[in-house]
Amino acid sequence: xxxxxxxxxxxxxxxxxxxxxxxxxxxxxxxxxxxxxxxxxxxxxxxxxxxxxxxxxxxxxxxxxxxxxxxxxxxxxxxxxxxxxxxxxxxxxxxxxxxxxxxxxxxxxxxxxxxxxxxxxxxxxxxxxxxxxxxxxxxxxxxxxxxxxxxxxxxxxxxxxxxxxxxxxxxxxxxxxxxxxxxxxxxxxxxxxxxxxxxxxxxxxxxxxxxxxxxxxxxxxxxxxxxxxxxxxxxxxxxxxxxxxxxxxxxxxxxxxxxxxxxxxxxxxxxxxxxxxxxxxxxxxxxxxxxxxxxxxxxxxxxxxxxxxxxxxxxxxxxxxxxxxxxxxxxxxxxxxxxxxxxxxxxxxxxxxxxxxxxxxxxxxxxxxxxxxxxxxxxxxxxxxxxxxxxxxxxxxxxxxxxxxxxxxxxxxxxxxxxxxxxxxxxxxxxxxxxxxxxxxxxxxxxxxxxxxxxxxxxxxxxxxxxxxxxxxxxxxxxxxxxxxxxxxxxxxxxxxxxxxxxxxxxxxxxxxxxxxxxxxxxxxxxxxxxxxxxxxxxxxxxxxxxxxxxxxxxxxxxxxxxxxxxxxxxxxxxxxxxxxxxxxxxxxxxxxxxxxxxxxxxxxxxxxxxxxxxxxxxxxxxxxxxxxxxxxxxxxxxxxxxxxxxxxxx
Amino acid sequence: xxxxxxxxxxxxxxxxxxxxxxxxxxxxxxxxxxxxxxxxxxxxxxxxxxxxxxxxxxxxxxxxxxxxxxxxxxxxxxxxxxxxxxxxxxxxxxxxxxxxxxxxxxxxxxxxxxxxxxxxxxxxxxxxxxxxxxxxxxxxxxxxxxxxxxxxxxxxxxxxxxxxxxxxxxxxxxxxxxxxxxxxxxxx
Numbered sequence: 057x058x059x060x061x062x063x064x065x066x067x068x069x070x071x072x073x074x075x076x077x078x079x080x081x082x083x084x085x086x087x088x089x090x091x092x093x094x095x096x097x098x099x100x101x102x103x104x105x106x107x108x109x110x111x112x113x114x115x116x117x118x119x120x121x122x123x124x125x126x127x128x129x130x131x132x133x134x135x136x137x138x139x140x141x142x143x144x145x146x147x148x149x150x151x152x153x154x155x156x157x158x159x160x161x162x163x164x165x166x167x168x169x170x171x172x173x174x175x176x177x178x179x180x181x182x183x184x185x186x187x188x189x190x191x192x193x194x195x196x197x198x199x200x201x202x203x204x205x206x207x208x209x210x211x212x213x214x215x216x217x218x219x220x221x222x223x224x225x226x227x228x229x230x231x232x233x234x235x236x237x238x239x240x241x242x243x244x245x246x247x248x249x250x251x252x253x254x255x256x257x258x259x260x261x262x263x264x265x266x267x268x269x270x271x272x273x274x275x276x277x278x279x280x281x282x283x284x285x286x287x288x289x290x291x292x293x294x295x296x297x298x299x300x301x302x303x304x305x306x307x308x309x310x311x312x313x314x315x316x317x318x319x320x321x322x323x324x325x326x327x328x329x330x331x332x333x334x335x336x337x338x339x340x341x342x343x344x345x346x347x348x349x350x351x352x353x354x355x356x357x358x359x360x361x362x363x364x365x366x367x368x369x370x371x372x373x374x375x376x377x378x379x380x381x382x383x384x385x386x387x388x389x390x391x392x393x394x395x396x397x398x399x400x401x402x403x404x405x406x407x408x409x410x411x412x413x414x415x416x417x418x419x420x421x422x423x424x425x426x427x428x429x430x431x432x433x434x435x436x437x438x439x440x441x442x443x444x445x446x447x448x449x450x451x452x453x454x455x456x457x458x459x460x461x462x463x464x465x466x467x468x469x470x471x472x473x474x475x476x477x478x479x480x481x482x483x484x485x486x487x488x489x490x491x492x493x494x495x496x497x498x499x500x501x502x503x504x505x506x507x508x509x510x511x512x513x514x515x516x517x518x519x520x521x522x523x524x525x526x527x528x529x530x531x532x533x534x535x536x537x538x539x540x541x542x543x544x545x546x547x548x549x550x551x552x553x554x555x556x557x558x559x560x561x562x563x564x565x566x567x568x569x570x571x572x573x574x575x576x577x578x579x580x581x582x583x584x585x586x587x588x589x590x591x592x593x594x595x596x597x598x599x600x601x602x603x604x605x606x607x608x609x610x611x612x613x614x615x616x617x618x619x620x621x622x623x624x625x626x627x628x629x630x631x632x633x634x635x636x637x638x639x640x641x642x643x644x645x646x647x648x649x650x651x652x653x654x655x656x657x658x659x660x661x662x663x664x665x666x667x668x669x670x671x672x673x674x675x676x677x678x679x680x681x682x683x684x685x686x687x688x689x690x691x692x693x694x695x696x697x698x699x700x701x702x703x704x705x706x707x
Numbered sequence: 708x709x710x711x712x713x714x715x716x717x718x719x720x721x722x723x724x725x726x727x728x729x730x731x732x733x734x735x736x737x738x739x740x741x742x743x744x745x746x747x748x749x750x751x752x753x754x755x756x757x758x759x760x761x762x763x764x765x766x767x768x769x770x771x772x773x774x775x776x777x778x779x780x781x782x783x784x785x786x787x788x789x790x791x792x793x794x795x796x797x798x799x800x801x802x803x804x805x806x807x808x809x810x811x812x813x814x815x816x817x818x819x820x821x822x823x824x825x826x827x828x829x830x831x832x833x834x835x836x837x838x839x840x841x842x843x844x845x846x847x848x849x850x851x852x853x854x855x856x857x858x859x860x861x862x863x864x865x866x867x868x869x870x871x872x873x874x875x876x877x878x879x880x881x882x883x884x885x886x887x888x889x890x891x892x893x894x895x
Contacts, residue, residue: 350730365731373724379716384712425726432729 058120062111062202069104069159070192072097076185080178087105090178094166097185101192102159109156112149112201116142121212124205125149131214133606133678138215141224144232145215147349147364148201153229154345155191155237162188165240165265172382173258179247187239190371199364212606217641223283227276231303233627234272235341238306241313242338245331249382259330260321264697266313271693273307273594278686289629289642289657291674293682296445301424302344305417309337312413315406315463321629322468323403327390328383329410335379336417342372353427398470405463411553412455419448425456441672446572454506457565458506460558461514464551465521483516504569511562518555546700553696560692563685570678577674584667591675598626600661600669607651608634610643613658613669629658629671652677740841740860744882747772747857748839749850752806752829755777755816760804760829769877770851771803771870774831774842776810777818782846785864786822792870793826800853801874804829808837808845850877862884 076097079090091495112125114140121127121187130138130143144150162184170177195201199423206641257564280303281293294300313333347353350365383390396403423440430438465479491505492511499505522544529540545552578590582597589595598614627647631640646655660670742748751761762770773789775782778863793803803826807815812830819828822823831837850859850873856872858877861869876883 122781281800346727366728369724369727369731372727373720380716380720381713384716387712428726428730432726505886582750622881 058111058115059123059202061203062108063196063200065104065108065111065162066192066196066200066202069101069108070189070196072104073185073189073192074099076101077182077189079181082178090181091166091174094181098159098163098166098188099182099557101188102163104685105152105156105159107141108202109152112152112509113140113143115143116140119212121210122204122206123201124203125201127205127209127212127213129212131212131607134212134214135606138220138224139578141219142215144228145219145224148195148199148203150194150228150232151199151364151487152201154232154236155188157233158184158188158239161236161240161265162243165243165262168260168610169258171366172261173244175253176244176247176251176258178332179250180243182501183243183246184239187243190367194367196368199657213636214634216606217632217637218287220607221283221287223279223287224420227279227283230272230279231276234269234274234276235344236309237265237269237272237656238334238338238341240269241334245334246379246382246640249331249379249386251354252389254327254331254385259317259327259334263314263317266317266337266453267308267693267697269337270307270310270314271697273303273310274686274689274693276348277303277307278683282683286646287642288643289644289659290655291575291644291655291672291676293571293679295441296423296440297537298424299344299348301420302340302347305344305424306337306340308413308417308420309333309340312417313337315413316410319403319406325403326395326407326410328387331383331390332380333410335375335383337373339375339379340417340421342368342375347424353424360632388423400466400471400476402463402466402471405459409456409459409463412452412459416449416452416456419452420445423448450503450507453565454503454510455515457507457562458508460561461517464519464558479520481518482520483513486507486516487513489561489688501573503575507565507569511565517519518558522552522555545627545695548604549698549700550696553694553698556695557689557690558692560685560687560689563681563688565685567678567680567682567685570681571676574678575674575676577672579670579672581660581668581670589672590673592620593675594621595627595671596674597669597671600667601628605632608632611640611658611661612669613661615656615671617654627656629652629656631658648680650680653679703705709855740886742841742849742857743860743884743886745857747851747855748836750836750839752831752836755819755828755830758827760827765802765804765851766855767800767853769801769853769874770849770855771801771874772806772840772849772851773803774806774808774840774845774847775818776808776845777814778810779845781864783818783822785846785882786824788865788867788870790822790824790826792867796874797826800878803827806831807834807849808834808842850874852877852880852882856880856882859883862886862888 076093078098079093082090082093110209113121115123115126116130117136119126119130119132119139125146126142127147129142129149134142142149144153165525166177166180166184169180173180241259241262243260248254249260284295285291285293307670310333313330316326316333317328320327346365346368349368355453396407398404423444426440427438430436462480467475476603487509491509494505494508499508520542525544526537526540529535529543530537533540533543534545578588580588582588584597584599587596588595595615595617598616601614603610603611603612610630610632612630614626614628616626617624627645629645630643632643633640642657642659644655644657646653653674655674655676657672657674658669659672663666699705747762749762751759755762766820771793789803796803800854805824805826805828807828808831812832815828815830818824829836840847843863846862847863848861848865849857850861852858858881859873861873873883
């Protein structure tokens, strides 16, 4: 029954999506009808996919193992909340969730812009319908979550043990939301190219959608890092794994777009570039899905691969070649009017930042697919690991940091020498001072020293600028400092929200610089009562404890932690033994601190002497600042997007 | 002008897609062993009868080195065949050596008893030897020529023809161009 309802909902929705493709044709026959077509097509799809989604959720919660998807991703022992997350625990359900978010966003965007972009709506509907039809086709005929299983098993296989984590609620759905939100600006871009209305202000009005996508992607990646750090038990938060890169890649052009769009708004420049960024960001979401789901590269996310790789590759080819062919054909209309006035100007700083971000996109993409390129060309198998990515991206990100400090303060059009001296002499001095102090306390390696000095530069420029603006408001309006600060934010939320985001980035940089360069680790096999020391910490092994959990057996090793001889409690890393898995899954524990994290992983139990445990202990400095910085970035984005002045909301 | 730009789009886009499509023809988990044609990593191992055996002692003989565990279904599948091959070749200049890894000693002994294995077997309890040989899926079998050079590596259960052919190649010092894979599929 569920299978029938689900399958036919998807097929009917596919029919509506195909009908939606014809929205522009409808206009020729009945003026004013495209909106009706859009409403019926997208609205109908949303209703039908909601039916399908709820049907799958019901089957997961009720343990209806007559569905293959439910039997493979849930079991009678699976707790309720992990049955719910089963919706996106594997390929088929993830695609359904994706499609669900897609039609919801499409409907919202069409409704939001129904008046303002009336001329573009038919083609926007077509693009949404096309993307939706692709996903629905895959869902209905290639990777159906409603495929039946016969004979019906008494119990399911259960959720993949690696996914039994609280972050299952955050990391995947947020990333999907970020990926899907990039479809909105893409749909408007293609509509503008097809209709030739390239001067339409769609690109500035859909900025909010890119900003939302950027926010979701930032959150999704941060939660992914948090998950990796807390669960995978290697003490790291980012491994440059192909699928991690796939999630990071669209973030880069989205970031570039959010900056270069300001130049188009102010100066009417960079139209082709901005369009290309929108297309590239969307294409990279499809590329990421292709990488994740095709299994062409080896990855920690290998569990998520499936039979749809070829379909996604075809779709990617269509998106890339089709979209850029349109750009090529329309490029004559997209000529930018003004030229750059001066190399030393805010435009060129933003442009340079864009070039650096594009270079970062390219190098990460190249490193990700290089194993394939190498094997195709030379037949040699190789893997590209963190050393490549660190070596090529660190200089780029440091350049970004420099531009992050310079960009917001440099004058538009042409900066005078006086402007430069006024804005950058102080921050440069602050950076040098910071570098001197850091070198004094022992930070001597060039890269972290440079990263931290540049961070000081960025913070100094922002403090300088904000302090001046606050002082000006106090002088003019006689406001107190906090009121003046709030006033600034209300008058120019994008600028000062952006500052807060930049501050968050600086904090993340500090966290990365500290943890990448100054970590210590130590591994040892201990019997009960024995001790291990690392840095300020001493750990005493107290013994093993075994507990039975609903889906697995959990062996914990308790360690009493002493910090400079002070007893600070017990940390108990665990190994989880799932009956369906050959090797156990680790659960690291850590004590987070502002200065450093103490990170403990149980790497093994001695089979000979069952009272021994092999443990790996790490001290990782400043990691907490990555999460704090992430929160600050999110707060800044919300400040920038907050409708402070309802009347100027769309501006 | 537009056509030139179109050509550019396809000139960059099409090869990119082609490279990605090429990925479907490859299994990323398949990593060829760099050890074939190289000297076998030396080791010393404690045998199940308590003796200590060093690989260097076997110089001058063709060595059939098989990594296994009692819990591994394909290892069980090939066990009788390995013993039969050993009986066939034992009078020549060939030595069979089993290396038990990732296992409990009683289970390993029970396995040897169950299949009546008579060739020597070592216990690699901490997996040191397996790591040196880059073993990641068992069973894995290495063929060594008389000079102690690896001539062939096989992942998965072996068949009688392959054992015979590869022992003959090792005897003549011929290294295979690449590793082989067993066709065994475990049934769960």
